[in-house]
């Protein structure tokens with residue numbers, strides 16, 4: 001996907017999408033130099049802001065495919081790595097080189113980020129991490145109250161009966 005297509009997917013252009021684009025492309029370029037062709041990749045994101053949309057477009061890692069993992073650390077960090085070799089890259093957007101006068105001007109900042117030298121905005125380093133659990137196929141169990149099927153890890157017990165979260169809250173909350 002081109003940068004223009006990513007903006008369309010995201011819905012607007014903003015500093016976050018520019019950051020995510022620079023981070024994701026830097027990570028992929030670095031990873032491509034160490035990974036075997038077509039080796040399956042996984043992305044771990046440490047925030048859930050605009051930039052993650054760019055990462056999804058650039059890497060093809062998505063929640064639906066189970067190869068995008070969200071860790072709620074509130075950091076501008078993406079880690080992308082290969083499942084089989086367990087090696088990858090960790091990208092941190094530090095933004096050290098951002099001129100002070102641009103910090104309040106979102107559109108100028110966005111443009112600046114897109115053309116900034118890599119090292120003035122981010123650091124990138126190799127990383128070796130244990131493999132996260134692959135996406136599992138989980139069993140579904142019908143809720144005793146509404147009858148709808150629920151992933152077994154989301155089932156509560158109410159009086160010994162399997163219960164979905166909304167039904168559980170309805171009964172316990174009153």
Ligand SMILES: [Zn+2]
Nearest residue numbers: 014016017050
């Ligand atoms: Zn945005």
Ligand SMILES: [Zn+2]
Nearest residue numbers: 143146164167
């Ligand atoms: Zn229910």
